[in-house]
Amino acid sequence: AQKVTQAQTEISVVEKEDVTLDCVYETRDTTYYLFWYKQPPSGELVFLIRRNSFDEQNEISGRYSWNFQKSTSSFNFTITASQVVDSAVYFCALSEGGGYQGGSEKLVFGKGTKLTVNP
Amino acid sequence: GAVVSQHPSWVICKSGTSVKIECRSLDFQATTMFWYRQFPKQSLMLMATSNEGSKATYEQGVEKDKFLINHASLTLSTLTVTSAHPEDSSFYICSAPGGVRDEQYFGPGTRLTVT
Numbered sequence: 001a002q003k004v005t006q007a008q009t010e011i012s013v014v015e016k017e018d019v020t021l022d023c024v025y026e027t028r029d030t031t032y033y034l035f036w037y038k039q040p041p042s043g044e045l046v047f048l049i050r051r052n053s054f055d056e057q058n059e060i061s062g063r064y065s066w067n068f069q070k071s072t073s074s075f076n077f078t079i080t081a082s083q084v085v086d087s088a089v090y091f092c093a094l095s096e097g098g099g100y101q102g103g104s105e106k107l108v109f110g111k112g113t114k115l116t117v118n119p
Numbered sequence: 120g121a122v123v124s125q126h127p128s129w130v131i132c133k134s135g136t137s138v139k140i141e142c143r144s145l146d147f148q149a150t151t152m153f154w155y156r157q158f159p160k161q162s163l164m165l166m167a168t169s170n171e172g173s174k175a176t177y178e179q180g181v182e183k184d185k186f187l188i189n190h191a192s193l194t195l196s197t198l199t200v201t202s203a204h205p206e207d208s209s210f211y212i213c214s215a216p217g218g219v220r221d222e223q224y225f226g227p228g229t230r231l232t233v234t
Contacts, residue, residue: 035223043210045225091162095223106153107214107223111162 023092
C-alpha cells in the first residue's frame, strides 16, 4: 500500500528563519510521482512541485527548495527566510502508478504540516 | 494554465436533504476526475474516481449509494450527497488531469455544512 507520512503536525517559526518540512513515503511502484501542495486558510490547494521517481536532483525555486532521496524514501521541503505569507498547511502527496507522464493518477496525501510564521 | 472550477463554493443544507456539487474543467477535457473529502484539520482522502461514460470507482469505505457520482460529459462531473447528515459536513475537492503535461489540477473546493 502507498503511504505518505508527515511526522510534523505543526511548526511555528519566527519570520526569516529557515524551516524544513519532512515527508517520508512508501510505495512498491518503481515509477511514481511526489508532490507538495500549499493550502492557505481559503482551502484552495496551491501546487508547489512535482517530482518523478527517476529524477533525484534537488530543486530550488526562489526561497523554496526540495531534497529528494530515494535511499531514505524522503522528499523534504525547505523554506528559506520564511515570511508570514508562508503560513499555511503543507501537504506532501504521492501519485499511484505512472500511467501518465505527468503523474495524473489519484493522489495519496500525508496528514499535512501546519506552518505558522510569526512576525 | 488549466482551470478546474467547483460550484457551489459553499453550501448549507438541512439534514436529510440532498446536495449536488459540480466540478468542471474549463479549458480542457477530462475523462477522469477525482473527488476528495477533507474533514476539518485533516488530510485529503480520496473518495472516488469519476469516469466519463462509465461508473465511478469508489474507495473502500465510501458508500456509493450515498455519494452519487455522474460524469456525463468530458468537462463535468457531479457529486450528489444524498440524505445528508451532519457527519457529511466537510470540504469536498475535485481534481482532473489535463493540459499539455497531463498534470493534476484541483478545484477550489466546496464547503458543505449539514445542520
